[in-house]
Structure formats: C-alpha cells, structure tokens
Amino acid sequence: MSEKSADQSRLPLLEIRKLKMYFPVKGGVFMTAKAQCKAVDGVSLVIRAGETVGLVGESGCGKSTLGKCIVRLNQPTSGEILFDGADLAKLSRSEMKPHRRNIQMIFQDPADSLNSRHTVGNILEEPFIVHGIGSEAERRARVNELLRTVGLPAGAAERFPFEFSGGQRQRIGIARAIALNPRLVVCDEPVSALDVSIQSQVLNLMLDLQRELKLSYLFIAHDLAVVKHISDRIVVMYLGHVVETASAEEIYRSPRHPYTRALISAIPVPNPRKHRDRIILQGDVPSPINPPSGCPFHTRCPHVQERCRVEKPALRTVATTAGIEQQVACHFDL
Amino acid sequence: MPDPSAPLLEVRDLVTAFDTDAGQVRAVDGVSFVVHKGKTLGIVGESGCGKSVTALSINRLLPKPMGKILGGQVLFEGQDLTQLSPEQMLKVRGARIGMIFQEPMTALNPLHRIGRQLSEIFLLHKTKDPREALAMSVEMLRLVGIPSPEIRVSEYPHQLSGGMRQRVVIAIALACKPALVIADEPTTALDVTIQAQILELMKNLQREMGMSIVLITHDLGVIAEVCDEVVVMYAGRIAERGPVLEIFENPKHPYTRGLLQSIPRLDSPRKVKLNTIEGMVPGLLDLPTGCRFQNRCPHRNARCAEVQPTVESVGDHHDVACHRWRELSPLEVRS
Ligand SMILES: Nc1ncnc2c1ncn2[C@@H]1O[C@H](COP(=O)(O)OP(=O)(O)OP(=O)(O)O)[C@@H](O)[C@H]1O
Ligand SMILES: Nc1ncnc2c1ncn2[C@@H]1O[C@H](COP(=O)(O)OP(=O)(O)OP(=O)(O)O)[C@@H](O)[C@H]1O
C-alpha cells in the first residue's frame, strides 16, 4: 500500500460523538412517559474509509439502536454523527436524502424489513426509482445482477418475500442494501440466518465488495468468530456504553474488560470434545430503564469493588498495537 | 404401558408440500429421524432445506391452505400427530410440545402486551386466575434472563430488543414444561453470554424433567456443545445423520464435509477467503434427477446424475445418503 492510500484509510468516514438515544417508557393508567430507556448512553466511535468495525455486546445493549441512529431511523436524543462534513444527527428528513444512498442498512430480522406485498424485483428496484437512476430496462438488468451477486436465482424477482426461507430473505436484504453502491453499510446481523456454507459465500462477497467499492462496514453480530474474521477493529458495548475497543486480533488475544472476557469465554467451539471453562456471569442483568449507578457492568462483574458502584469508569487507552489503540472502560488493570 | 426405552418422537418418511402458483413444491421429501427421551437432536442444513417446515409439520402449524403433509407419520407419545384433529392437537401443542420460532416477530402478536401473550398459555393449561397467570409470566421472564420483568410484561413486542423478544418466545415455549421442545434457531439473535445462559437453562430443564429437545441451528459450535445426535438436511432430504462425534469427526456426506470446512474459526487468519461450497441449492421446482447436491459436489460422477441416493448405514447409528461415501478419504477437520 502506498503512503498516500495508507493515509487515506486513516481518515474517518464517520465519527460519532457522545451519542445518546433515550426512549420514553410509558406506563401507568394514563400511559404517560414515566421513565426513560437509555438505549445508547454516550457512545463515541470512528469508522474509517474502507474499514470494518465489528460491534458486539449483550443483546439489548443498544447495537441496533446505534445502527438505526446512523441511518437516521432513530432521531438521536443528543450527540453528533459526522459524515461527509455534515452532522447527520441534526439534519431534517429532506437534508438527509442526499446522504441516504451513501449509508445503507441491512437488518437483523428480515421479516421486519421487507414489504411482503411487493415482489422481490420491486423491492430491489425501489432504491433506483427513489433516486431516479436508470431506465426501466437498466433497472431490471441491475436487479438481476444483484440477485446473482447474492446467490439467488433470477426467477426470484417475480416472487414474494414470504415464499423464501429466512436465510434467503436475508440475501434479499443484502441485495437491497448494496444496490446503490453505498460508502457505509450498517450490517445488523447480516449472516445470522444463513447456514455456514452460504454464510461464508456472503462474507467472501462482502469482503470482495469492500475491496472493489472501498466500502466501510459497521458489522453487528453475535457470532464472534464471524466478527473477528471480517473486522479490522472491534467495539464491545454493554448497556448503552462502549466498554472496550481494540484491533480484532488484540481483543481476542488479550481482552481487558471483564465483560469482554466473559463474552469471549462463552463462544461455542465447533468441536464436541472440547468443552471450555466458561466465565458464567452471575448477578442481575441490568436494565437500560433503570441502569445501575457507577460502572454499568458492576452488578455482574466478578471483580467488583466499592469504587465501581459509585464512579463510572471512562474509556482509557491501555495499549497500542500496529497503530490501533486498545481502550477499556474499567477502573482496574485486570 | 408404553415402552420406556421407546423414542419420544419418531418422524417417518415425512413429506410436506406447498401449493404455489408455479405448482406443488415438496419442501420436505421423505425425512425420518428419532428423538430419544431426555436427548437433544440437532438439525442443520442449508437455508431453505426444510428445517422450519419439518418443525411446523411436527407441530401441525403449516400455513393453511398452501401447506400440507402428504405422507409419513409423526409418532409422539403413542399417537400419530398427523392424524389428530385440530382440537386434539391444541392439547398437545403448548402443553406437551413447546415451539420456539425462528423469527420472534412472527411468533409474537404485535398488538398484545408481552404479559398477555404469556398469560394465555398459563390460562389455557395451568390456572383459571388471570392474576396468578400474570405472576407466573413475570417469573418465567425472569427465568429466561429478562431484566425488570415486572415492567416488561406490560410492554409490547416492538419495545424490546431482538434478543429480548426471542427470550419471550423461549419463555412461552417452556412455560408448561413440555416433554419436547422444538427450538428453531432459538439463540441466533442472542449474544453468546445470554446464549450460554439459555442453553444452560434448557439443559437444566432437560435434566430435571427428562425433556427432549429438537434444536434447529446453523451454528455448528452450538451443535457440538449441546446435541447428542445430528441430522444434516439438504434440499428437503436427509443427507446424513448420526451421533454428534461421528458427524464432526467422521463426516461422510460431501455437504457435511463442506459445512465443517466453511466455518470461520477464531484462530484462522482474518479477511482471507473462507472455504465455501460453491453454487446454489436447486430450486424445489427444478430439482435434478439423481442426487440433489450434485451440482455443488466435488465428487459427483455419472451415477449421481441419474440415481437419487437412499439413506444407508455407515455403522454406529450413522447413516448417509451418498453414492460415493465409501470412496472418500477421511476428512481433515481442524479443531
Ligand atoms: N408458505 C410457503 N409457500 C411456498 N413455499 C414455502 C412456504 N414456506 C416455505 N416454503 C419453501 O419451503 C422450503 C423450506 O423452507 P424452510 O423455511 O423450512 O427452510 P429452512 O431450512 O428453515 O431455512 P432457513 O435456515 O433459512 O430458516 C423453502 O424452499 C421455502 O421457499
Ligand atoms: N422503539 C423503541 N422504543 C422503546 N425502546 C426501544 C425501542 N427500540 C429499542 N428499544 C430499547 O433499547 C434497548 C436497546 O435495544 P437494541 O435493539 O438496540 O439492542 P441490541 O443491542 O440490538 O440487542 P440485540 O442483540 O438483542 O438485537 C432495549 O432495551 C430496547 O428495549
């Protein structure tokens, strides 16, 4: 890689600063807002051009919410989302439009996101129509090309999403996301519904697309072997906060945060003879509606001290390997 | 007196089809397996190979009128479930067989609060008192690891995260402590610490109550950790089945072998090309004569294009449907 392109790839494509997304929680007889669900509570992170950032963490910790803030399916409560010189968090719907084709999202639950009244062909054609791209014949050709790219037969265009299996529907979602050659794709569990032979095809495809189109990915997933495979950097979230970030290699080699350690020890190994020692977390799973004081992880942390109950640890840099910082939000060097 | 060593569930030559505009498709075409008491059977296979349809057939939850069972038997606790009336089936489903669905949003009613959906099960099978049913619901939510369950019972599905919705579905399935749980990708939406917790919960219930589990997943790590037996399906048929050690250490079907070689592993190099099984599964409307895996198989020969392989024994309760399994060299699978 030449020096110039190396520099290029250091440039942030997207920078999130102190992002918060609070949802009102309604209750009581009059269904008035009683409390807040602090789904994302002050997250900062950077995604560079051509980089894949893996986002992992407990279910319910705010990964999808963060992703939806970036594509502005959520209107963040506060904070900044800097992309292409604009703060997306502050843009109106119409101001957001030119950015939309550059930032796409693939969803976790394909049934949620595909309109079942439209054929797959119509679903894939829609982004071209919305952005006024191509003649009808060109759009059709592009749709067929997309279907081929994600491994669906051309005949799929005439059919409806409900006629496909869960995994096949997920491929339709991927095709729709890459239709307009975006620069950043927020991938929310993109391969979770696929069997490993197709999963590996799709991951290879995503890596190819990344190289060809200089795509950046924010890759949200629970399968840590997959996340490690595709990511350059990994961000671990817990209860709306970033608790650790490091290069993909480093975070598996030497995880520092006790939650990251538990997470890595819980990875199932595809070997029936190997049963590893697990860190099984004890204690109550906290709720973002009523988050604990101090460190968000203290209710389940095996190393908890008095300080953890009162003082929230800030992210601090503990090491730098190959130019990538490892940052941990823990008071202690464990 | 039923034979205590008899399997809890025996699926024999199950054939399930859908009527579509383009004609009838056999999503499941002659599938057989047994599930023993207190044991866990894993089903793996290509997306679209008929895993969910198998589960829905056992439970008689196929979408009507398109889906129907054309043949075979589903023997469970001494009855053939395919022959039961819808009323008789209601007593089995929920109470004796719990089902965990793949896509939680389709399993939950978006218009009803979580508490109501869970209470319904208890009101149907356990108690007449709605307040007791609600209390049982809160307890069940706590058991599957949902924080603040007393608040969550009065929320709607869209207010929960994907993983929390899935835990609600799991709570509904386990509510009546059934003899058999069919879990369709139960932990795919969950992070590994919660996954470990849920699998642990299912294993505990299994130990306590002798519950059997059919676990559909494509996570071979999960299969390796919790299953006793494995069924590998391909395009509506059985490719291979056997004890978990046999499947992982002595796989015979080229598809099973391809799967094991495609897994990204934590110790493999990043961002390099993963092994894949090239090509696509044939559509159910244009299945080839002969073996359904032939277009992707590195070992195919002329016979594979003509004769559909039948399931034959490799020994040790290990069966495979491949003409060429005897000729394949042992597979080097990295551990
Ligand atoms: N309602 C339906 N109408 C027509 N075909 C259907 C219907 N439901 C399922 N099918 C077809 O039946 C086949 C089996 O689907 P099934 O959902 O069982 O796959 P699966 O093995 O569970 O896949 P996945 O891993 O993606 O969940 C698929 O080819 C699918 O297209
Ligand atoms: N529209 C909404 N209204 C109210 N609360 C919401 C909404 N969307 C998400 N939440 C809450 O925000 C929190 C974070 O949810 P989110 O879906 O971001 O989690 P996640 O990390 O993606 O989890 P998973 O891994 O299970 O998908 C949860 O407590 C959830 O209940």
Ligand SMILES: [Mg+2]
């Ligand atoms: Mg999510």
Ligand SMILES: [Mg+2]
């Ligand atoms: Mg399925």
